[in-house]
Amino acid sequence: xxxxxxxxxxxxxxxxxxxxxCAASGRTFSSYAMGWFRQAPGKERELVAAINWSxxxxxxxDSVKGRFTISRDNAKxxxxxxxxxxxxxxxxxxxxxxxxxxxxxxxxxxDYWGQGxxxxxxx
Numbered sequence: 001x002x003x004x005x006x007x008x009x010x011x012x013x014x015x016x017x018x019x020x021x022c023a024a025s026g027r028t029f030s031s032y033a034m035g036w037f038r039q040a041p042g043k044e045r046e047l048v049a050a051i052n053w054s055x056x057x058x059x060x061x062d063s064v065k066g067r068f069t070i071s072r073d074n075a076k077x078x079x080x081x082x083x084x085x086x087x088x089x090x091x092x093x094x095x096x097x098x099x100x101x102x103x104x105x106x107x108x109x110x111d112y113w114g115q116g117x118x119x120x121x122x123x
Contacts, residue, residue, distance in 0.1 A: 009117030
C-alpha cells in the first residue's frame with residue numbers, strides 16, 4: 001500500500017510559478033513510477049507529466065512541455081511538479097499517482113492516487 005499526499009497548490013497570477021509536492025509513505029517509493037494528472041471543471045482528467053522509477057525517463061503533455069518539470073527525490077519519498085509560465089487554462093485539480101516502475105499514460109494502470117490539490121491561475 002502507498003499513501004500519496006499532494007501539497008503546494010494555490011492561487012497564482014498568469015505567468016507565475018508553483019511547485020507541487022507529492023509525499024509518499026508505505027511501500028518502497030523508488031520502485032514506483034509517478035504521474036501528475038489534472039482535471040479542470042467539465043473536462044476529463046489528463047496526464048500532464050510522468051517520471052519512471054529512477055527519474056531517468058520523463059514524459060510531458062504538449063500543453064505543458066517547456067513550462068512544467070517533473071522530478072523526484074527517492075531519498076525523501078517525494079515527487080515534484082515545478083510549474084512555470086502558468087496560464088489560466090492550467091487551472092485544475094492536480095493529483096499525483098503511482099504505478100510500478102514504468103510510467104504510462106493509461107490512468108487505469110496507476111494503483112495509488114492522492115487526494116488532489118487545487119491550482120488556480122488568475123488572468
